[in-house]
Amino acid sequence: MTLDLNTHILIVGLGLIGGSYAKALKKKGFSVNALDTRQEAITYALEEGIIDKGYTEPSDEAFEDADLLIFALYPRVFVDFVNTHQHKFKKNAILTDVTGVKGCIVYEIQSELREDLEFIAAHPMAGREVYGVENSDDRIFHNANYIVVPTEKNRPETVDLCKLLGAVLGFSRISTLSPEEHDDMIAFVSQLTHVIAISLMTCNDSTHLVDYTGDSFRDLTRIARINDKMWSELFHLNRDALLRQMDIFEEEFHSLRAILESGDTDAMREKMRLSTSRRAMFDIQNKTK
Amino acid sequence: MTLDLNTHILIVGLGLIGGSYAKALKKKGFSVNALDTRQEAITYALEEGIIDKGYTEPSDEAFEDADLLIFALYPRVFVDFVNTHQHKFKKNAILTDVTGVKGCIVYEIQSELREDLEFIAAHPMAGREVYGVENSDDRIFHNANYIVVPTEKNRPETVDLCKLLGAVLGFSRISTLSPEEHDDMIAFVSQLTHVIAISLMTCNDSTHLVDYTGDSFRDLTRIARINDKMWSELFHLNRDALLRQMDIFEEEFHSLRAILESGDTDAMREKMRLSTSRRAMFDIQNKTK
Numbered sequence: 001m002t003l004d005l006n007t008h009i010l011i012v013g014l015g016l017i018g019g020s021y022a023k024a025l026k027k028k029g030f031s032v033n034a035l036d037t038r039q040e041a042i043t044y045a046l047e048e049g050i051i052d053k054g055y056t057e058p059s060d061e062a063f064e065d066a067d068l069l070i071f072a073l074y075p076r077v078f079v080d081f082v083n084t085h086q087h088k089f090k091k092n093a094i095l096t097d098v099t100g101v102k103g104c105i106v107y108e109i110q111s112e113l114r115e116d117l118e119f120i121a122a123h124p125m126a127g128r129e130v131y132g133v134e135n136s137d138d139r140i141f142h143n144a145n146y147i148v149v150p151t152e153k154n155r156p157e158t159v160d161l162c163k164l165l166g167a168v169l170g171f172s173r174i175s176t177l178s179p180e181e182h183d184d185m186i187a188f189v190s191q192l193t194h195v196i197a198i199s200l201m202t203c204n205d206s207t208h209l210v211d212y213t214g215d216s217f218r219d220l221t222r223i224a225r226i227n228d229k230m231w232s233e234l235f236h237l238n239r240d241a242l243l244r245q246m247d248i249f250e251e252e253f254h255s256l257r258a259i260l261e262s263g264d265t266d267a268m269r270e271k272m273r274l275s276t277s278r279r280a281m282f283d284i285q286n287k288t289k
Numbered sequence: 290m291t292l293d294l295n296t297h298i299l300i301v302g303l304g305l306i307g308g309s310y311a312k313a314l315k316k317k318g319f320s321v322n323a324l325d326t327r328q329e330a331i332t333y334a335l336e337e338g339i340i341d342k343g344y345t346e347p348s349d350e351a352f353e354d355a356d357l358l359i360f361a362l363y364p365r366v367f368v369d370f371v372n373t374h375q376h377k378f379k380k381n382a383i384l385t386d387v388t389g390v391k392g393c394i395v396y397e398i399q400s401e402l403r404e405d406l407e408f409i410a411a412h413p414m415a416g417r418e419v420y421g422v423e424n425s426d427d428r429i430f431h432n433a434n435y436i437v438v439p440t441e442k443n444r445p446e447t448v449d450l451c452k453l454l455g456a457v458l459g460f461s462r463i464s465t466l467s468p469e470e471h472d473d474m475i476a477f478v479s480q481l482t483h484v485i486a487i488s489l490m491t492c493n494d495s496t497h498l499v500d501y502t503g504d505s506f507r508d509l510t511r512i513a514r515i516n517d518k519m520w521s522e523l524f525h526l527n528r529d530a531l532l533r534q535m536d537i538f539e540e541e542f543h544s545l546r547a548i549l550e551s552g553d554t555d556a557m558r559e560k561m562r563l564s565t566s567r568r569a570m571f572d573i574q575n576k577t578k
Contacts, residue, residue: 004454145502190505193509195545197564202541205567206571213478214434216478217479217482228558262529276513279513281496
């Protein structure tokens with residue numbers, strides 16, 4: 001299968017990310033249908049012209065044309081959905097997803113999938129602090145990362161198709177990781193940062209401090225507004241990797257505490273110079289991408 | 290003394306903040322002189338027209354007109370400078386500063402100051418990750434906080450003059466705190482956030498992760514590019530308050546770790562909802578200011 005304007009796409013789960021996919025794909029001229037249990041989501045998307053057909057029930061009709069199924073659901077809902085409804089999927093269809101954790105779902109789905117179907121996992125690293133198709137916006141993909149997460153069950157051409165999907169959606173950086181590499185990386189750069197932001201907001205009642213905050217506190221707590229249902233599930237599904245990263249961070253934080261307490265200004269400055277040079281390299285790499 | 294266009298202002302220390310003060314004050318029509326040991330800084334500022342006169346030596350002439358002296362120096366340099374040169378200051382002059390810590394300098398300076406002089410401490414909560422007058426920009430004060438930090442040695446009219454200075458500089462929120470309140474607050478909203486950002490950059494070699502980071506990691510580490518000389522001094526001078534805030538944060542972080550490990554999703558969601566509601570209130574308060 002190739003990805004072209006004859007490819008019929010079905011988005012399952014028309015929330016913020018599903019809706020943003022629909023917007024990006026329609027703009028490029030694709031035929032996009034969507035399935036969501038929320039009638040308002042489907043009505044909104046039809047009115048806005050970001051889908052061609054909408055379904056609120058997983059009827060046979062919803063799936064009959066779909067060459068490419070994109071699942072934008074919560075992780076466990078996604079696994080259960082595929083198990084329950086895969087007998088209705090079009091022969092030789094390709095499945096992909098947007099799930100933020102991989103190891104705990106990819107192998108399970110692939111091992112129980114119909115022989116003719118293929119699931120290629122992907123993680124679009126984009127989001128907003130608001131929910132629902134009504135807030136969807138495909139500009140969130142620009143300057144963002146799209147990670148394809150293949151296993152040995154995936155054919156090279158399907159990996160390429162998924163990369164092409166990332167490019168069509170408008171992502172600026174597209175890469176490939178194994179499920180294990182993905183989950184370790186996500187535990188560090190995304191989940192740990194959310195745990196930190198939450199801790200900062202919950203460790204002190206800071207609401208009276210709004211007059212006194214500079215950009216730093218605002219930056220570090222922006223992501224403390226969090227969808228508790230989705231993120232508690234993502235944390236739980238990636239628990240071991242996240243615990244490992246939390247321990248690494250806490251050990252480092254604690255060693256900075258020891259340096260501060262001892263009054264060893266030289267050691268503190270050395271840590272600051274390392275942090276500065278790494279962050280500077282990070283900025284340079286970002287700019288040259 | 291009142292603050293008006295006849296007030297002669299001397300800025301001591303023409304770096305990023307001193308230069309930004311000069312730009313803001315000149316735009317409003319004030320007469321601004323500056324003293325900085327760096328000849329290039331003075332030359333640049335004269336060429337750009339952001340100061341009227343510049344000095345590279347603390348000569349008698351540099352101080353003779355100055356009704357208001359604004360010190361934009363490192364904390365210990367500032368204290369030493371006042372002790373060494375205050376005999377040259379104009380009679381009845383007012384001194385103010387931009388220092389990020391207060392308790393450890395305000396009382397010391399006030400207790401050793403000439404009888405006719407008055408020091409009113411202030412903290413402009415604004416900055417950039419770049420240095421020097423060449424990067425100065427008074428727009429960093431817009432939508433930022435200016436904190437006046439009086440003690441019982443300050444006259445009410447001097448407190449008002451300092452608040453007026455904050456307004457003239459273009460700050461949008463001007464408030465008053467005691468030195469102790471200021472230092473506790475700053476330990477939490479500014480210093481702790483910098484320790485966290487440093488720890489995030491130094492706990493893992495993340496330079497290979499640039500392809501995979503979303504906005505959250507970028508937000509949480511923006512301030513990891515840090516002036517090690519200045520910040521190590523600020524940390525050290527506010528050590529007790531910062532250690533206290535680090536302990537509060539670490540305890541909370543550790544309790545989130547315990548919740549994650551135990552698999553208690555309800556407890557995790559409760560933490561997430563608290564963090565979300567606090568951050569939401571914070572956004573609302575910011576908007577209505």
